[in-house]
Amino acid sequence: MATLNFGGVEEEVVTREEFPLDKARETLKDETIAVLGYGVQGPGQALNLKDNGFNVIVGQRKNSSTWDKAVEDGWVPGENLFEIEEAAQKGTIVQYLLSDAGQIAVWDTVKGALNPGDALYFSHGFGITYKDRTGIIPPDDVDVILVAPKGSGTSLRRMFLEGRGLNSSYAIFQDATGRAKERVTALGIGVGSGYLFETTFKDEVYSDLTGERGTLMGAIQGIFAAQYDVLRANGHSPSEAFNETVEELTQSLMPLVAENGMDWMYANCSTTAQRGALDWWKKFRDATKPVFENLYEEVAAGREAQRSIDSNSKEDYREKLEEELAELRESEMWKAGSTVRQLRPENTPVEEEAAE
Ligand SMILES: NC(=O)C1=CN([C@@H]2O[C@H](COP(=O)(O)OP(=O)(O)OC[C@H]3O[C@@H](n4cnc5c(N)ncnc54)[C@H](O)[C@@H]3O)[C@@H](O)[C@H]2O)C=CC1
Numbered sequence: 166m167a168t169l170n171f172g173g174v175e176e177e178v179v180t181r182e183e184f185p186l187d188k189a190r191e192t193l194k195d196e197t198i199a200v201l202g203y204g205v206q207g208p209g210q211a212l213n214l215k216d217n218g219f220n221v222i223v224g225q226r227k228n229s230s231t232w233d234k235a236v237e238d239g240w241v242p243g244e245n246l247f248e249i250e251e252a253a254q255k256g257t258i259v260q261y262l263l264s265d266a267g268q269i270a271v272w273d274t275v276k277g278a279l280n281p282g283d284a285l286y287f288s289h290g291f292g293i294t295y296k297d298r299t300g301i302i303p304p305d306d307v308d309v310i311l312v313a314p315k316g317s318g319t320s321l322r323r324m325f326l327e328g329r330g331l332n333s334s335y336a337i338f339q340d341a342t343g344r345a346k347e348r349v350t351a352l353g354i355g356v357g358s359g360y361l362f363e364t365t366f367k368d369e370v371y372s373d374l375t376g377e378r379g380t381l382m383g384a385i386q387g388i389f390a391a392q393y394d395v396l397r398a399n400g401h402s403p404s405e406a407f408n409e410t411v412e413e414l415t416q417s418l419m420p421l422v423a424e425n426g427m428d429w430m431y432a433n434c435s436t437t438a439q440r441g442a443l444d445w446w447k448k449f450r451d452a453t454k455p456v457f458e459n460l461y462e463e464v465a466a467g468r469e470a471q472r473s474i475d476s477n478s479k480e481d482y483r484e485k486l487e488e489e490l491a492e493l494r495e496s497e498m499w500k501a502g503s504t505v506r507q508l509r510p511e512n513t514p515v516e517e518e519a520a521e
């Protein structure tokens with residue numbers, strides 16, 4: 166483990182240099198890894214593991230669009246693609262990558278398929294932390310471990326194909342075999358993590374639910390919508406409002422933040438912009454902090470988890486979600502965004518005249 170200083174606080178992280186892929190393969194050479202679920206994380210993790218040379222099979226409901234997707238991705242029914250129960254029985258490591266609500270529905274089946282010494286693997290602390298609400302209580306004789314990639318399964322796969330790694334957190338809830346640490350580390354490297362930082366199931370789920378409801382997804386849409394509405398109410402055109410709210414951020418400024426931090430992005434903007442941003446950021450912090458405090462309370466009390474379970478356990482949850490996503494897609498801001506995206510040079514066919 167490498168000890169690194171994160172802004173003055175020392176933390177241990179596992180890097181690919183100290184736990185290389187060869188070591189991961191050696192650690193898991195006698196294991197069959199059953200990836201259950203082929204939604205977003207399932208394909209990313211299963212394909213990365215397969216390409217990295219691990220013995221991996223997929224378990225997925227037949228007669229579902231994601232079963233068909235698995236077949237398209239090269240998984241072969243009866244060979245390395247099975248129904249969930251059969252895959253869980255064959256696996257010595259069971260990667261439980263159904264949706265968090267799906268995990269509750271299928272738990273009795275998966276529990277029945279676990280043998281002493283197996284490992285049960287999650288990519289979220291949800292099922293275990295909120296066990297009173299999920300009923301997911303693993304038997305004592307299996308390892309219970311977590312590797313949570315800090316990003317979409319789509320990014321995990323894309324970054325793997327580019328030779329990069331996505332950071333993941335890892336945790337051990339139960340070490341029945343004495344091998345939980347080496348198993349979780351090898352799996353973390355195997356699924357394509359860049360580095361692994363240690364956490365607990367509870368800290369993972371509290372921070373993850375806060376982050377996705379907050380700055381990563383919920384808060385950012387809220388802030389975009391507020392600014393866009395104010396610009397529009399003051400007579401600015403949709404294209405101007407979209408460009409000043411979203412397009413410039415994603416195309417020009419966020420890549421600079423990613424590269425070298427916020428001060429670096431500021432330093433590459435005008436002194437006029439810097440003056441204003443430095444004056445205004447604290448007002449936005451102070452205005453939104455109570456919302457974040459309320460959000461964390463809801464997460465810690467389990468009420469956020471319950472809302473998610475209730476809504477995602479309904480028969481028609483996919484249709485309902487699609488309606489709500491369509492509401493975003495059909496809003497003026499994101500329709501304007503669609504037109505703006507078409508104008509990006511990489512999306513604009515070069516006209517013959519212009520090329521001449
Ligand atoms: N989406 C992502 O990129 C991330 C997801 N995670 C975690 O990874 C896990 C998997 O999440 P996603 O890939 O987003 O899941 P998902 O929502 O895409 O669903 C995965 C699979 O679950 C199956 N499924 C759902 N309900 C079922 C049921 N009742 N019976 C049988 N199969 C059922 C679906 O067929 C689908 O193949 C979750 O714990 C999630 O919190 C963690 C990090 C990021």
Ligand SMILES: CC(=O)[C@](C)(O)C(=O)O
Nearest residue numbers: 314315316317318373377
């Ligand atoms: C992609 C990710 O890490 C999220 C936002 O937490 C999730 O999809 O649950």
Ligand SMILES: [Mg+2]
Nearest residue numbers: 314315316373
């Ligand atoms: Mg996350």
Ligand SMILES: [Mg+2]
Nearest residue numbers: 289373374377
């Ligand atoms: Mg999440």
